Amino acid sequence: MLMKIFLSRSGLKGLRAIKRLVHLAVLSCGILLSPAFRAPSSQLTNIQTVFLILMENKGWDQIHGNADCPYINNTLLPMASRAERYFTPNDLQPSEPNYIWLEAGTNFGILDDELPAINHITSTNHLVTQLEKAGISWKTYQESYNPNDDPRTDDRPYVARHNPFVFFDDVANDQARLASHVRPYSELAADLQRNAVARYNFITPNLTNDMHSLASGSGSKEKQGDDWLARELPAILSSAAYRNKGALFITWDEDSNGPIGLILLSPLAKGRGYSNNIDYTHSSLLRTLQEIFGVGPLLGDAANATDLSDLFLNDGLKLSALQDAKTGVTHLTLTGLVAGRKNVIQTSSNLFVWLPLKTNIATTNALSFIDTADSGRRPRFYRALEFR
Numbered sequence: 001m002l003m004k005i006f007l008s009r010s011g012l013k014g015l016r017a018i019k020r021l022v023h024l025a026v027l028s029c030g031i032l033l034s035p036a037f038r039a040p041s042s043q044l045t046n047i048q049t050v051f052l053i054l055m056e057n058k059g060w061d062q063i064h065g066n067a068d069c070p071y072i073n074n075t076l077l078p079m080a081s082r083a084e085r086y087f088t089p090n091d092l093q094p095s096e097p098n099y100i101w102l103e104a105g106t107n108f109g110i111l112d113d114e115l116p117a118i119n120h121i122t123s124t125n126h127l128v129t130q131l132e133k134a135g136i137s138w139k140t141y142q143e144s145y146n147p148n149d150d151p152r153t154d155d156r157p158y159v160a161r162h163n164p165f166v167f168f169d170d171v172a173n174d175q176a177r178l179a180s181h182v183r184p185y186s187e188l189a190a191d192l193q194r195n196a197v198a199r200y201n202f203i204t205p206n207l208t209n210d211m212h213s214l215a216s217g218s219g220s221k222e223k224q225g226d227d228w229l230a231r232e233l234p235a236i237l238s239s240a241a242y243r244n245k246g247a248l249f250i251t252w253d254e255d256s257n258g259p260i261g262l263i264l265l266s267p268l269a270k271g272r273g274y275s276n277n278i279d280y281t282h283s284s285l286l287r288t289l290q291e292i293f294g295v296g297p298l299l300g301d302a303a304n305a306t307d308l309s310d311l312f313l314n315d316g317l318k319l320s321a322l323q324d325a326k327t328g329v330t331h332l333t334l335t336g337l338v339a340g341r342k343n344v345i346q347t348s349s350n351l352f353v354w355l356p357l358k359t360n361i362a363t364t365n366a367l368s369f370i371d372t373a374d375s376g377r378r379p380r381f382y383r384a385l386e387f388r
């Protein structure tokens with residue numbers, strides 16, 4: 001059992017314990033009640049390793065329910081969290097400025113797919129430079145990239161416009177840095193097996209595997225990408241890096257007809273097909289990455305964005321109490337619940353012996369109740385357990 005105990009000045013105590021995937025919140029209700037207690041929530045900062053796979057040029061309506069995408073729809077979505085309203089920022093097109101936006105929260109005025117020789121960026125205000133300054137490792141795996149070639153030029157089916165890092169002069173003009181961090185996708189399998197992947201891993205399939213271009217003899221770009229994910233994802237999902245608090249994001253760069261998809265797979269995600277209708281953009285993903293790694297300041301439009309924390313499990317239950325001054329009855333409210341999960345509310349006078357007050361299957365994220373068994377004896381503690 002892993003246990004952490006928190007104590008506030010008011011005598012309010014909180015306990016978070018994990019055993020068989022059980023979450024707990026504890027509240028001490030003495031004469032002087034603190035109105036609420038929240039165990040420190042670190043649902044994003046608990047993530048240790050991030051994989052980001054960027055697909056191409058498809059709206060969510062072209063993926064969700066598409067018979068050419070059976071792996072996405074029948075295997076990934078039932079176990080993932082997903083965003084139904086994830087958009088290209090400001091309907092930004094074409095591809096290149098969206099890749100750059102995911103790295104810096106802005107496109108720096110770039111509105112085309114020119115090579116880095118033309119669209120190079122002098123700013124050092126971008127994510128991977130923040131990561132390096134904080135001592136956090138990163139790497140991009142680019143499919144069909146030959147490490148003997150210059151990654152700032154196209155060698156199809158590898159294209160530079162799908163590799164945002166080579167547009168930033170501080171990366172592109174430092175040959176040692178470039179060689180260390182920009183690597184061919186073929187190296188990922190060995191890195192996963194050796195548990196030697198970086199904490200941030202940006203993965204770009206080649207032009208036919210990312211749903212951008214039709215391969216010879218193929219009748220569906222969507223099927224090409226789905227087949228690639230079906231071949232490649234099992235190695236990531238079975239890796240130690242993913243299983244030990246990893247997170248895998250899959251999204252698309254842009255589409256002009258509405259939302260694009262964002263899929264999250266993680267042991268720390270709500271998963272089980274969870275979806276929401278919160279408006280997000282690439283700025284939301286960038287902000288989430290900055291919060292996961294604890295780097296700042298927030299880059300560009302990330303400062304204005306809603307992060308993706310709703311797709312993750314709530315890492316702390318919030319238990320609040322109000323004692324009626326006339327009757328002495330204690331009214332309690334528990335929030336941070338996940339619908340469908342079992343909750344047991346218990347009480348104790350000594351934090352050792354716990355007696356059940358209420359068993360509940362959550363239908364919403366909050367529960368209110370009255371302790372009708374409260375005899376007025378103090379101290380009195382309350383504990384809520386959530387079973388996963």
